[in-house]
Amino acid sequence: MWYVMKLFILSVLFFTTTIYAEVWRLTSLEWPPYSSNDLKSKGSFVEKIKEILKTKNIDVVVEYYPWLRSQKLAKQDIYVGYFPAWPEEVKEGFVASDTVEISNIGAFIRKGSDISFSDIESLFKNGSIGMIETYVYPEKITKFVNKYKKNVCLVPDETALIRMLSKGRFDIALTDSAVIYYYASKLGINNIVTLKDKIDEIPLVVSFRDTEENRKKLIFFNKLLKQFEKKGTLKINKE
Numbered sequence: 001m002w003y004v005m006k007l008f009i010l011s012v013l014f015f016t017t018t019i020y021a022e023v024w025r026l027t028s029l030e031w032p033p034y035s036s037n038d039l040k041s042k043g044s045f046v047e048k049i050k051e052i053l054k055t056k057n058i059d060v061v062v063e064y065y066p067w068l069r070s071q072k073l074a075k076q077d078i079y080v081g082y083f084p085a086w087p088e089e090v091k092e093g094f095v096a097s098d099t100v101e102i103s104n105i106g107a108f109i110r111k112g113s114d115i116s117f118s119d120i121e122s123l124f125k126n127g128s129i130g131m132i133e134t135y136v137y138p139e140k141i142t143k144f145v146n147k148y149k150k151n152v153c154l155v156p157d158e159t160a161l162i163r164m165l166s167k168g169r170f171d172i173a174l175t176d177s178a179v180i181y182y183y184a185s186k187l188g189i190n191n192i193v194t195l196k197d198k199i200d201e202i203p204l205v206v207s208f209r210d211t212e213e214n215r216k217k218l219i220f221f222n223k224l225l226k227q228f229e230k231k232g233t234l235k236i237n238k239e
Contacts, residue, residue: 021057024217026206027070027082028062031158032182034084034101034204037064045084045101045204052224066157067134074207080214084204088136095210098222099203105141106177107195108165115171117196124148127171130161138200141174158183166191174199 028035028046035043042050042062050060065073071091074082081094086103090096107123109115115127123129124144131137133154137145145152153170155161158179165173166189173180177197184192208218 023059023061024053024080025061025063025078026080027074028064028084029067029070030064031067031084031176031179032186033178034103034176035062035064037062048100049083049206049221052221052228056220056224071207074209079209080217081206081208083206085207086136086138086202087205088138090205090207093210094207095215095218097206097208097218098225099205100225101204103202103204104177104198105137105174105200105202106180106197107199108173108175108180108192109171109195110165110168111191111193113171113195115195120144120199121147123172123174124151127151128153130155130165130170130173132157132161132175135175137174138202140200159187162187162189162192 030036030038031043032039033043034045041047046060046062053060063073064070070082071089073079075093084100084103085096087096107117115123117123120141121144125148128151129145129148130153131145133156136142153164155164158175161173161175162180162183164170172195173192177194180192184190206221208214208221
């Protein structure tokens with residue numbers, strides 16, 4: 001009887017445990033559909049880098065924190081870095097990978113609003129703008145943040161952004177298109193419409209802690225990323 005039980009335990013361990021040659025620890029934030037501990041795939045960005053590195057028997061362990069904390073913790077030696085970051089969010093002491101995915105920043109309004117889009121400055125000049133306070137938006141946007149500060153409302157996260165827009169706390173929200181669509185669906189908010197779906201197209205990267213060892217990992221990762229993009233072999237789950 002004991003022999004049979006032992007064989008059963010060994011067989012379970014064999015089929016459920018993968019022995020990885022190396023483990024990369026990274027920090028991230030809850031930013032679905034790109035990264036989220038609540039998603040089965042953990043997000044399209046997470047899934048992609050896991051699939052890329054798994055081909056070389058490297059496991060990826062992701063820890064999810066608020067965005068600023070993720071960036072701060074990633075300075076510790078146990079972490080390779082943090083993601084997904086816009087290039088402007090790659091802090092001093094870190095270096096950016098090649099583009100893993102693309103983030104489209106869009107402008108969103110409530111149904112029935114009479115706001116129109118001519119250019120970015122007109123949005124800031126003529127309306128109140130909701131933005132995430134912990135994000136580092138691209139320069140083509142931030143230059144107007146500084147010019148029209150009185151028209152900018154900074155909020156803590158994506159959930160607050162869409163809820164406040166829905167209730168009319170400001171006229172326009174600026175954030176990633178895929179992210180706001182995700183939260184609108186999750187929260188059952190149906191009075192948000194797109195004013196401009198692509199104000200800017202920004203790379204999403206892995207921000208590697210800048211050490212000699214991590215620079216080697218960065219080169220290695222970029223090489224694998226190019227190979228996969230060229231072959232088009234990744235099949236990312238959409239949730």
